[in-house]
Amino acid sequence: MQCTFADANQDTKLTQNSWAKMSADGEKETVAVYNPQFGANYPLPSFQNRIKFRVQEKYPRDATLIISPLKIGDEGTYVCEFATYPHGNEEEEVKLDVLVKPTNDAKAVPVDAGESMVTVATCISANGKPASEITWRSELEGNYTNTEETGADGKITVTSWYKVVPTSKVNGMKIACEVRHKTTGSPETFPVHLSVQYPPEVRIQGYDDNWYRNRKDVQLTCEADANPPVTKYEWKLLDRTFPPSVTVGGVNEEVLHVEQVDDDLNATFICQATNALGIGDTKLKVFVRDSPVPDSTVKTGGIIGGIIAAIVVLAVLVTAILIWKRQQKNKTFGKDEEFDNPPNYKPPPPQRKVEDTDLDEKTPAEESIPLRTTYFETSTVEDPTYTEGSKNYDAPNDFEEEDDLKVTLPTQDDYREQVNPIYNNLSYPLHDDKESFVSEAMYV
Known part of the structure; x- marks a missing residue:
C-alpha cells in the first residue's frame, strides 16, 4: 500500500510514520510503526513475517507498506499516519480490496429423455473474490439459475444450472458456459456437450x-x-x-x-x-x-422435367421482349408529342396604320395595288373577320367598283405564301376611319 509525504520545501521534520487498520467497530489497530531511532515494529501477530516498510531511512517520507502473501482477512480500510514537527500528525485512508481468482469448471449432467425441463449442465466458479458472473451461450430454448455461497474464509462459490426439455435431438448439442471475474481480462469459456439418454x-x-x-x-x-x-x-x-x-x-x-x-x-x-x-x-x-420397373420411367420423368423447364425459360424471354418493345414504343410516342404540340413562339404585335383620308390624291401606282391577295384557305374553321358578312363593307365613294381597280392574278410565289401565309402589309384594303385601325389576321 503506497503512502508518501508531500512537502515541497522539505522544511517539515518527520519523526515517525505508522499504519493502522480500522476494525469493524471503528477502532484503529496499529499494524506497523517506523521510528528513525528505534526502527520498525509490527505489533499484530496476524501480520508477522508478512509485512514490511519499503523504505527505512532517518527521516522517511515514503511509508509504503508491503504485505506478502496477501490473505482474505487483510482486506479492509487502513490509515497511513505521519508524525511531523512542527505541524503535528497528518493521515490518509487507503482501502484494500483483496481479489481471489476462482477455479472454474463446467460439465454435462446425463439425463433420460422426457417432457419436463430438467438440469442438463452445470457450471461452477469456486472460491473466488468477489463473486464471479456466469452466463450461458446456447441455441436451445433453455434457461439457467445461479446461486452464491460464501465460505468461512470469505471466498465465494457461484454455481449455475442450465435447464432444458431433454429430447433425443438435444443429445450431443453443444452449449458454452462463460465466466467473468475481475482477475481476468476477458471471460473464460467452457464448452459442454449435452447427454440425453433415450x-x-x-x-x-x-x-x-x-x-x-x-x-x-x-x-x-x-x-x-x-x-x-x-x-x-x-x-x-x-x-x-x-x-x-x-x-x-x-x-x-x-x-x-x-x-x-x-x-x-x-x-x-x-x-x-x-x-x-x-x-x-x-x-x-x-x-x-412380376418384372422390374423399366428405366423409361426415370427417363420419361427427366424429359417431362426438361420440357417444363424449357417452357418456363421461354415464357420469361417472351415477357422480357414484350416489356422491352413497350418501353421503346413509349419513348417514340413521347418524341412525336414534341412535334404535335402548338408552337412555343408568339407572333409580333400588330402595327397601327395611319391612313390618309384624302383618297383623291392617290397616285395611279397606289391605285394599282390590289386590295387583297388571293389565297386558299386550308383551315376548316372560318375566320369571323373575313366571312361573307364582310361583303357589306362599303368602299370609299371616290372609287369605282372593280372597273377602277387593277386586279392582278396571283403568281406562283403568292400561292406559296397562301399555303403557309405570313403577314403581308399590302394584302388588305385601307379603312376610311380616320382614328381606327385593324390588325391583319394571323394564320397558323
Missing part, C-alpha cells in the same frame, strides 16, 4: 421399391439413433418366418441379405433395436413385382 429410434435403409421375382443379391440395413448405443438388432416378418434365401449379418446383426427374391418376401419387414433403456422398432412393407 431408447433406439429405428429406420430401415436400402429398399428401392423395385423388388421383383428372381432378383438376386438385395439387402436391407437397420439403423438406429440411441444413447447409450444399440447392443442388438433383430429382424422379423410380420406374419411368417424368413425363407432360406434370407440371411442376417453385421456386427450387431443389422444387415439383412436376400440371395434371390420370391413371393415369400411380399410381406412386412420388422427391425427391432435394443439398448440399455429399451427397445425401438420400425416396419417396412415390401412389394414383390
Whole structure:
C-alpha cells in the first residue's frame, strides 16, 4: 500500500510514520510503526513475517507498506499516519480490496429423455473474490439459475444450472458456459456437450421399391439413433418366418441379405433395436413385382422435367421482349408529342396604320395595288373577320367598283405564301376611319 509525504520545501521534520487498520467497530489497530531511532515494529501477530516498510531511512517520507502473501482477512480500510514537527500528525485512508481468482469448471449432467425441463449442465466458479458472473451461450430454448455461497474464509462459490426439455435431438448439442471475474481480462469459456439418454429410434435403409421375382443379391440395413448405443438388432416378418434365401449379418446383426427374391418376401419387414433403456422398432412393407420397373420411367420423368423447364425459360424471354418493345414504343410516342404540340413562339404585335383620308390624291401606282391577295384557305374553321358578312363593307365613294381597280392574278410565289401565309402589309384594303385601325389576321 503506497503512502508518501508531500512537502515541497522539505522544511517539515518527520519523526515517525505508522499504519493502522480500522476494525469493524471503528477502532484503529496499529499494524506497523517506523521510528528513525528505534526502527520498525509490527505489533499484530496476524501480520508477522508478512509485512514490511519499503523504505527505512532517518527521516522517511515514503511509508509504503508491503504485505506478502496477501490473505482474505487483510482486506479492509487502513490509515497511513505521519508524525511531523512542527505541524503535528497528518493521515490518509487507503482501502484494500483483496481479489481471489476462482477455479472454474463446467460439465454435462446425463439425463433420460422426457417432457419436463430438467438440469442438463452445470457450471461452477469456486472460491473466488468477489463473486464471479456466469452466463450461458446456447441455441436451445433453455434457461439457467445461479446461486452464491460464501465460505468461512470469505471466498465465494457461484454455481449455475442450465435447464432444458431433454429430447433425443438435444443429445450431443453443444452449449458454452462463460465466466467473468475481475482477475481476468476477458471471460473464460467452457464448452459442454449435452447427454440425453433415450431408447433406439429405428429406420430401415436400402429398399428401392423395385423388388421383383428372381432378383438376386438385395439387402436391407437397420439403423438406429440411441444413447447409450444399440447392443442388438433383430429382424422379423410380420406374419411368417424368413425363407432360406434370407440371411442376417453385421456386427450387431443389422444387415439383412436376400440371395434371390420370391413371393415369400411380399410381406412386412420388422427391425427391432435394443439398448440399455429399451427397445425401438420400425416396419417396412415390401412389394414383390412380376418384372422390374423399366428405366423409361426415370427417363420419361427427366424429359417431362426438361420440357417444363424449357417452357418456363421461354415464357420469361417472351415477357422480357414484350416489356422491352413497350418501353421503346413509349419513348417514340413521347418524341412525336414534341412535334404535335402548338408552337412555343408568339407572333409580333400588330402595327397601327395611319391612313390618309384624302383618297383623291392617290397616285395611279397606289391605285394599282390590289386590295387583297388571293389565297386558299386550308383551315376548316372560318375566320369571323373575313366571312361573307364582310361583303357589306362599303368602299370609299371616290372609287369605282372593280372597273377602277387593277386586279392582278396571283403568281406562283403568292400561292406559296397562301399555303403557309405570313403577314403581308399590302394584302388588305385601307379603312376610311380616320382614328381606327385593324390588325391583319394571323394564320397558323
